[in-house]
Amino acid sequence: MSYFTLILKNPFRNKTRSSLAIVGIAIGITVIVALGMVTGGLKTSTQSTLKAGGAEITVIQAGSGSFGFGSGSSSINDSYVTDIQKLSGVKDTVGILRVISNAPSGSNSSFSGGGFSITGINSSKLSLAGVDSVNGTIFTNGSANEIIMGKTAAQDLNKTVGDTVNLYGKDFTVTGIFETGSFIQDAGAFMSLDTLQNLTNNNNRVSNILVKINDNANITDVSNTIQDTYPELNTTTAAAQAGRINQGLSFIDTATWAISLLAIIIGGVGVINTMIMSVYERTREIGVLKAVGWKDRRILGMILGESIVLTLIAAVVGTVVGIVGVEAILSFSPSVGGVITPSFAPDIFLRAFGVAFLVGIIGGLYPAYRASRLAPTEALRYE
Amino acid sequence: MNNKPNIIEIRNLKKSYDKGKIKALNGIDLEIKKGDFVSIMGPSGSGKSTLLNMIGALDRGDEGAIKVAGMDLMRTKNLSNFRSQEIGFVFQMHNLIPNLTVLENVEIPMYETNASSKEMHERALELLKSVDLGDKIGQNPTKLSGGERQRVAIARALVNHPSIILADEPTGALDSKTGDIILNLLKELHQKEHVTLVMVTHEPYVAEMADRIINVLDGKIKSE
Numbered sequence: 001m002s003y004f005t006l007i008l009k010n011p012f013r014n015k016t017r018s019s020l021a022i023v024g025i026a027i028g029i030t031v032i033v034a035l036g037m038v039t040g041g042l043k044t045s046t047q048s049t050l051k052a053g054g055a056e057i058t059v060i061q062a063g064s065g066s067f068g069f070g071s072g073s074s075s076i077n078d079s080y081v082t083d084i085q086k087l088s089g090v091k092d093t094v095g096i097l098r099v100i101s102n103a104p105s106g107s108n109s110s111f112s113g114g115g116f117s118i119t120g121i122n123s124s125k126l127s128l129a130g131v132d133s134v135n136g137t138i139f140t141n142g143s144a145n146e147i148i149m150g151k152t153a154a155q156d157l158n159k160t161v162g163d164t165v166n167l168y169g170k171d172f173t174v175t176g177i178f179e180t181g182s183f184i185q186d187a188g189a190f191m192s193l194d195t196l197q198n199l200t201n202n203n204n205r206v207s208n209i210l211v212k213i214n215d216n217a218n219i220t221d222v223s224n225t226i227q228d229t230y231p232e233l234n235t236t237t238a239a240a241q242a243g244r245i246n247q248g249l250s251f252i253d254t255a256t257w258a259i260s261l262l263a264i265i266i267g268g269v270g271v272i273n274t275m276i277m278s279v280y281e282r283t284r285e286i287g288v289l290k291a292v293g294w295k296d297r298r299i300l301g302m303i304l305g306e307s308i309v310l311t312l313i314a315a316v317v318g319t320v321v322g323i324v325g326v327e328a329i330l331s332f333s334p335s336v337g338g339v340i341t342p343s344f345a346p347d348i349f350l351r352a353f354g355v356a357f358l359v360g361i362i363g364g365l366y367p368a369y370r371a372s373r374l375a376p377t378e379a380l381r382y383e
Numbered sequence: 384m385n386n387k388p389n390i391i392e393i394r395n396l397k398k399s400y401d402k403g404k405i406k407a408l409n410g411i412d413l414e415i416k417k418g419d420f421v422s423i424m425g426p427s428g429s430g431k432s433t434l435l436n437m438i439g440a441l442d443r444g445d446e447g448a449i450k451v452a453g454m455d456l457m458r459t460k461n462l463s464n465f466r467s468q469e470i471g472f473v474f475q476m477h478n479l480i481p482n483l484t485v486l487e488n489v490e491i492p493m494y495e496t497n498a499s500s501k502e503m504h505e506r507a508l509e510l511l512k513s514v515d516l517g518d519k520i521g522q523n524p525t526k527l528s529g530g531e532r533q534r535v536a537i538a539r540a541l542v543n544h545p546s547i548i549l550a551d552e553p554t555g556a557l558d559s560k561t562g563d564i565i566l567n568l569l570k571e572l573h574q575k576e577h578v579t580l581v582m583v584t585h586e587p588y589v590a591e592m593a594d595r596i597i598n599v600l601d602g603k604i605k606s607e
């Protein structure tokens with residue numbers, strides 16, 4: 001039997017105590033892995049929101065404050081759509097009307113309260129809103145009974161192409177289902193602009209104008225041109241929006257690190273306790289190891305190794321529980337599942353194992369040192 | 384007296400515990416010849432174990448001189464190397480590691496040697512056969528009888544080819560019949576392997592088996 005095998009075997013001598021220590025550390029690792037997968041997923045999603053579609057600039061009404069998703073109140077006369085089109089640097093524009101309707105009947109409970117985001121748009125300019133490919137067909141402009149739905153929305157409402165949904169007392173046929181990768185978009189639906197304007201008494205009014213700039217134009221320059229020409233309008237860019245989301249994510253990142261630190265401390269204390277108990281119980285045995293010629297360094301290495309074995313087992317357990325947990329929560333809750341595609345980036349798992357390894361070293365060092373410094377005669381006299 | 388060389392030479396060795404309050408060894412003078420079987424007797428607390436621990440370099444003396452197998456134990460830095468190469472301990476309690484098999488227990492001292500896993504296995508097996516436990520190598524020590532455990536401990540003591548076996552009341556925890564078997568085994572191995580055997584015992588008849596009997600009292604050698 002090798003020294004390494006001995007180190008692997010020893011933690012299983014007191015299964016209850018070792019299991020408790022493993023559970024303690026595994027909880028921390030689970031949290032680290034789960035948070036890492038979720039924030040990682042949100043980051044990817046934010047990036048695809050950024051990349052999605054072509055519109056770099058969103059025009060909103062001045063004074064309407066933030067980038068209001070379908071607040072409905074921010075309304076711009078749709079004549080601006082053609083006006084802005086004429087400005088230099090602008091390649092294309094489209095006016096969109098965003099409203100939050102009540103969730104259609106038969107929708108999943110997870111939707112209730114949130115409402116259902118519907119966007120009215122010119123169907124030929126869907127790509128400006130980030131919708132590039134549709135499974136099925138897109139709605140026809142002017143059609144009063146056609147709608148396309150995001151993948152998440154369709155899942156949540158349990159609809160496929162050809163099904164109907166009732167909105168504003170009218171039946172709409174789902175002609176297509178799209179996926180943009182942006183969780184906000186994919187939870188909503190699009191229909192013909194004038195239809196939505198009629199239904200919501202918003203004739204000639206849009207909530208935003210999406211602006212695509214020329215390939216050689218500068219986003220800031222075009223934004224400034226729009227605001228300078230029409231002081232009553234305001235602009236926001238996809239980058240600025242993503243920046244706000246990233247701010248939130250970096251806060252979660254910091255929180256994840258704080259939790260990792262907490263896991264190191266709590267787990268470390270648990271490991272120190274477990275290993276001190278183990279050394280204490282094996283005092284005589286350590287005396288014998290010294291009597292048969294083991295060097296202090298070998299005893300130190302054994303105890304430290306046992307500690308690392310414990311924490312690495314905890315890392316494996318914690319990682320598995322984290323992955324299974326995240327996947328389970330996402331699959332039981334489709335609305336959340338549609339928002340987050342968990343990330344499996346290697347750095348999440350590296351972090352988890354790094355933390356576990358660190359806890360193993362920190363927790364094992366002192367007990368290992370104590371064991372290595374035991375006086376052999378005292379250790380052998382120990383009852 | 385024969386003309387074999389001394390393997391153990393001790394001059395005026397002193398060792399005290401509890402900051403000098405307990406004088407465990409109070410000026411020991413002793414010479415033991417290579418290959419001898421020496422028995423140490425004396426009342427409890429007289430310093431027998433302490434003397435054995437000094438010879439086995441488990442602890443250092445406070446004063447005096449002690450030379451074992453050519454090593455000056457008052458000065459040598461690396462005592463673990465010395466123990467690994469020269470000494471085999473047999474304690475009253477077998478002190479086997481409960482979660483390891485009999486064979487693995489015997490392999491333990493070989494970790495500090497250059498032996499490969501295969502060599503370790505072969506050497507341990509050879510010794511276990513010689514103490515008549517060849518059929519129990521895969522067993523857990525907790526499943527063995529007291530006598531069998533002590534035989535495993537003897538195999539462990541011999542595994543690194545030590546020049547000296549130090550046995551501290553090896554039969555103290557056994558019934559007399561089992562104890563006799565252990566004693567005969569130790570004596571037999573001592574003869575076969577030409578190893579020096581120093582054994583602490585309470586039983587006069589056990590001591591009679593030895594080449595020499597040394598009586599210790601209050602940390603000194605009282606008589607031979």
Ligand SMILES: Nc1ncnc2c1ncn2[C@@H]1O[C@H](COP(=O)(O)OP(=O)(O)O)[C@@H](O)[C@H]1O
Nearest residue numbers: 378400401405407426427428429430431432433
């Ligand atoms: N590590 C120690 N710490 C304190 N006292 C000790 C220690 N080892 C031995 N002693 C004391 O030294 C004396 C001799 O002990 P020991 O050599 O074990 O005697 P024996 O083996 O003859 O019974 C005893 O009084 C014992 O209590």
Ligand SMILES: [Mg+2]
Nearest residue numbers: 431432433551
């Ligand atoms: Mg004793």
